Amino acid sequence: MSISAKTFPIWGFFSLVTNGLLMLAIALLIWQQQKLSNTVFPPTAETVSEPQVAQPELGPRHQLNYQQWVDILKSEAKVAALNPPQHLSILAGDSLSLWFPSELLPENKYWLNQAISGETSEGLLKRLDLFDRTQPQVIFVMIGINDLIRGVSDEVILDNHRQIISYLHKMHPRAEIFVQSILPHGGQESTWEGRERLLAIANSRIQQLNQQLQTIATKQGVQYLDLYPLFANQEGNLRPEFTTDGLHLSPEGYMVWRTALQIYSQPELEPHREKVGSVGGVGSVGRQGGQMTNDQ
Template identity: 70%
Template sequence: MSTSAKTFPIWAFFSLLTNGILMLAVILLIWQQQRLSAFFGIVTSSESINLNNSPQIVTPDLGRRHQLTYQEWVDILKQEAKVASDQHPGHLSILAGDSLSLWFPPELLPEGKTWLNQGISGETSNGLLNRLKIFDRTQPEVIFVMIGINDLIRGMSNGVILDNQRQIINYLQKTHPTAQIVVQSILPHAAEEATWKGKDKLLAVANSRIRELNQQLQSISTKKGVKYLDLYPLFTNKQGNLRREFTTDGLHLSPEGYIVWRSALQIYGEIELKSQRQNPSGEKG
């Protein structure tokens, strides 16, 4: 059977994405040698984000959210999503997830988009699934999902986590049929080097298990026809644990860690734009 040209764009996309990640890994090694902290200073002083410059969506006071109950948190996200749905800002991208998404510095999010952060600290896959309806009326171009580490810490089985992930994908595909859905891999933790207050629970989750879960998550994403962004290898050291310079406590990310994530989002965006130009009809192979 001859190879169909229609299948090329998808395979090309994954090939380009892999090459981009490898390229990014090399760049990160160079950054490390030149001190990431110095680079971070340059980035934060020279870049701005549409969210901060736009009256449509107000950047939340993240520090205040430490004192909020879960329901109070949800209520704030509802208000922010309502503003986005009422104003219809251009090039809307949504971050859906837990504290890793929540604490993404607004000034480090890729430019040229309006970002709506729908992260909640301590969130689980079931919690996220139950509150996806909050931003039903928004019209995002892209929805980035990262969820699962808190499920693992709380002792949830891989089967339950993956089933929730399937339901999340199904819901987003049905509710936002024109949006790109990007499932992001679960990040590693720093193992014995972690200083997070829940270290014992964290150590009960082997990074090898996270890798296996990510492989299954990638398979699900492929079957569902959504994008999968593998961030995991960008954050690991030789032992397969979260690199010290990319974390504040072995679980949460440092500014340098968010620079890595930002770079991956930028490369993904560039690859996706090229893919769209090559396949403007949006046909799937």
């Protein structure tokens, strides 16, 4: 028995369209990478040796302790509060968000990066007040992998997400909130210094946790951005071309993430969302390249 178009929800069509666009973007990135890798160069000592994965240089703040990071984020948020920019977007999370290259962030928005390397869901919850006085249009939250690395239970992680969403709803009632899925890790191919701790976390567990996060987001009336399938290979592990060490992201990985942010933050693709005004100036407050060597 065929299903008529009337019984298929309109959001389903838009979901298919956005997911299709994201998959196409990934295919183009992979094709481009393969094309570059197949380019023939004159043999040199460097090209004959084992290929090295390009990693971003550590930023000037990579040696700061947690409180120093908090103080910096507080001061940056204060600037955004005293001089409210148009179309403010906030990144809140751990090092994956922290080291999002500012030049790769979607344009026509002012970005305030409120992420800290090694951050947990509990830590993020306790410092959400840092940007209370800002007026964000959109808030993107990604948190949880460091909880798993440190042995925090799924129940605690999920409860912290509920509290994070509730707090953001209360303090930023006009902002659109996106809960982003936890990304997979690289499995056996991971080279991160905490590799054994990563391997102790099954990617299937991360998938199940993401399903619960999606349920929470739906119940609490916020958007859920499922990045997991965009970054996972057939085995469910983080695709090697999208990571530098099985945990942190490569420039190609950030390009995929950028595409997702661009597509899912476009109001015209989701008619049930309130339309936003015309696009204004461009700006960002963030940190340039690099990654911490301990947790995310």
